[in-house]
Amino acid sequence: MSIKLSKTFLLRKLHQITGIVPLGAFFFVHIFTNSKAMSGEKAFNDAVGDIHHIPYLLFVEVFGIFLPLIFHSIYGIFISAEARPNGFDYNYGRNWFYIFQRATGIFLFFFLLFHILNLRFGAIPGLESYGNPVAGNATQAFDIVQAEFRNAGILLFYILGVAATAWHLAYGIWLFAVDWGIVIGEKAQKYALYACIALAAGLFAVGTNAAFAFVRPCGLLPQAFCSELEENKITQPNAPRRF
Amino acid sequence: MSNSNEFKEKKRLTNPPQTVDIKIQRRDKLGENAYWETFTIPYRRNLNVISVLMDIRKTPVTKEGKQTTPPVWDMSCLEQVCGICTMVINGRVRQSCSALIDDLLVSDGGNTITLEPMSKFPNVRDLKVDRTRMFEHLKQVNAWIELDGTHDLGPGPTMSQETAQERYAYSRCMTCGCCLEACPQYHDDNYIGPQAIAQARYQNMHPTGKITIDERLEGLTQEDGITNCGNAQNCIQVCPMGIPLTRAIYETNRDITVNALFGWLRK
């Protein structure tokens, strides 16, 4: 085993793998948490509170999210800069997916920058979260998000963000599978792609519904799906809010 | 490529134009600026791009009546097996010998056909490009079988019909460069490309070639190696020989995952 591996080779492989683990995995956890908003304020705030009690939280946050995210996005932009898109001359589905992967990546760079500064650090002036981010304020988390999402523009931006993430991740899984030589044949690739498209659709639906859950109980679904709602509402004491 | 038995009446040029305009991207010399010239040729049946260029070459006068230099391009076999006459025709890379004027007029409309040199290689002059680097890539991946010598050592190893057929598909690569031209990842020779990867795969599949697989894989884990593939898969769409280029890439990905990436686990 004396194969020399170049820096580019290792970085690309690292880029591929960080997209799946931890970032992809984190996204699953993230929309799972978000979806708790369907069950109301308390459920969501409790979930946020639970995150606050993860041991070694700072360590997990830095090494499990921030560093991989910074690497994945910066190196991703670097990769995108190498692309010479030619979708109109070579008008094929996979060619457009290729372009789309880069476009969503670049969009996500800006979206996530906003999202993190906004809800994690409360650093976007003029927004509800300014100086009062969700992170660290488990008791007010739901209200903060709700207040922001009442602004249709921000809600739309977030929904776009969810869509881009869902696609970028799902297609990223497909790319990982082919780039690591797991899915090889044309037919296998086709079916794997269908599965990934289905996954993207699923992630988008769940993520979008979670977003709507902040402005409408149970999101877009009939409220019957979220039967615990009222009970949750009642047992939840009025959250103190700072102004 | 029609496999059906019924006669699918091909879309024919029902109302051929009197003349066809050939718009050619010219360049006098490597490194100089490109410019366009348009030539008009009388329409005839059964023209292909090569024969049109041959016509223009005889008496190079532009549409405007200006005497100019004859366009330069490469051609050799004209049967789509040597790969040399590849150029970008109406925006798409292909061999000019098998590009029929009738078909181009039917599919793209109008009566103008645009010819450009491939954009990813040094443009020597007019439609002629220098693809030397593709042959260099073959050196990088050791795309050969290590023979002890050419003296008589009897037959080679046995091989299944299936393997032989798959290898045959790879062996048809004529180094035309269509895959690189259409690849959105490839520019400025930053990526070794599907052609070389497929040739590495071709040799890796051979029982003798397998012995030296590590050397070939090492050529593919360099800075310009296989990880630069962006999976746009245009290569397999434009390959005139129908080579399963993506299969080569992904099979090689697997070999690399097993041998290179996790090879240290076997230390």
Add this chain to the structure above:
Amino acid sequence: MASNGLKIAIVGGGLAGLAAALKVAEAGHEVDLISVVPVKRSHSVCAQGGINGAVNTKGEGDSPWKHFDDTVYGGDFLANQPPVQKMCEMAPQIIYLFDRMGVPFSRTREGLLDFRRFGGTLHHRTAFAGASTGQQLLYALDEQVRRFETEGKVNKYEGWEMLSLVLDDHQVCRGLVAMNLQTLELKAFYADAVIMATGGPGMIFGKSTNSMTCTGSAVSAAYQQGAKYANGEFIQVHPTSIPGEDKLRLMSESARGEGGRVWVPRNPGDNRNPKDIPETERRYFLEEKYPAYGNLVPRDIATREIFQVCLEGSGVGGENQVYLDLTHIDAGTLTRKLGAILEIYEMFVGDDPRHVPMRIFPGVHYSMGGLWVDFEQRTNIPGLFAAGECDYSIHGANRLGANSLVSCVYGGFVAAPSAIEYAKNVERKNTETNGIHAAELRRQQEINSQIIKNEGSENQYKIHDEMGKWMTDNVTVVRYNDRLKATDEKLVELQDRFKRISINDSNLWATQALPHARQLWNMLQLARVITLGALNRDESRGAHYKPDFPDRNDEDFLKTTIAEWSAEAPVLSYEAVEVGLIEPRKRDYTKGKAKAAVTNDSTAEKGGAAQIQQPGSELKPQGREETWVKEGRKIQEGESFKELNDKERERGEQ
């Protein structure tokens, strides 16, 4: 460098050139490989059928001797027999060597090399890689040579064209002068020996099945410097090729084998859509003239008849083409049996031959003649060797199918050690430094300058067209002495007009005009060799057919034609053919059966081995159909390589 190791220059990077390069590099010597195109794009890629070698893996009692007999018989006994025998003995080893190099030959179920029958032979003797064996063999050699290139043993000069040899005062070859086709820079290459492997001269006929690089220019240059050119008049013409505006492409003979009918409109001016012409107004000229054989007459007869009909002006639309009609056969059957070859027609013509009659015409295909060489591939110029289609040694008056690839490799494998042996023993003296290279380079430079500054009214491409038309009309299938004479006069006139050309490219960078002008001059020289050789040979033998002399005349013409250059005209002489191993016998195909060879091989009588070798049988067609059909079906049914099929289908949808 050259002071210790030897330096061999090889001109041409096709199968023969690469085979020689490989052998030289393997022996530890240095190679300068000069090729007009990147070697991977050489004309060898066009060979499709396969490579012959009597391995006898099918238990048929085949043997190199039978292969030898077939080759000599097929060549109408004009080939010197010793090298042919040597080649046939080496053939199995050559195939095994390619097998070891990883050529994807088709396999049997056991995983061994598969062999197929070819050209009416009774033996499975032809190894093949799908439908394009030449391509695979060439690439395999290219890969091996590239390996030596990385070791610094081979220096490739791709995009360089040889202009002349460098000869010293004693007419010993000491290297060559070549031109860079991009910069037009000239360079003199010093070499202890030069091997020519430049292929055939098809471009002399304007349009042929040859590649555009097959001009024979380098060979002609050597001829003009004193190399003997042998059997130039033997040019193989394939009966059914697809006429194109740019070139002729082969249409497999199996189209006739499957029931294709050849016809022209009875009224030559009939421009109706062929489907609208009723049976009664069609002239099935082969069926009319040869009721017994119909469209399945031997190749040479088919070639002659089609040619004759067009020469009379009865071709379709008054042009040089006749219909090869398959449309009366069920389209499904055609797809199954001939799918792949019909697709080729569709790709280059745009018509679906299952529904529209194909237009075909005979096409110049191969030159049996070439530089004279002895049995060690040495030309008459010391230090100059030749191998492959550019030498004359193997095929006699007619080449057999699937023999060209083996002869190329054989030639290269013999030329290389022969050149090394010569180079080891030749005295170098001061030839490297005494200025002969510089002098030759200057001479070539002056020729270039002369052409560049020439101001005349002639157009080089039009001269080429005229030469091609005259040669095709008069010096191919059917030859008459008066027409040959007229052609020679025409060639002299064209040579004269050549002196008044002015190249139409003011930009000399990478220009095609100057190289073409130089090739054209050389082609005109070689055209005269072919024409006068044909004029002088008053007999019919192999591919050479004169209606006025319809029989083979061994007494006067069982001889090699040798042409030597002189300023006025080629000087022809004749050399006896060495026929000591197999007694010449009449080639008789009209009865459909040839007499078995009387050989020293004991199995010959028992095994029968009566092979029908028809004149005009050659490499491409037979090979094509069988595999393509076979492979095509395999792939369609997804039996073994499903991926391809899926992809094709997806493509089709988009």
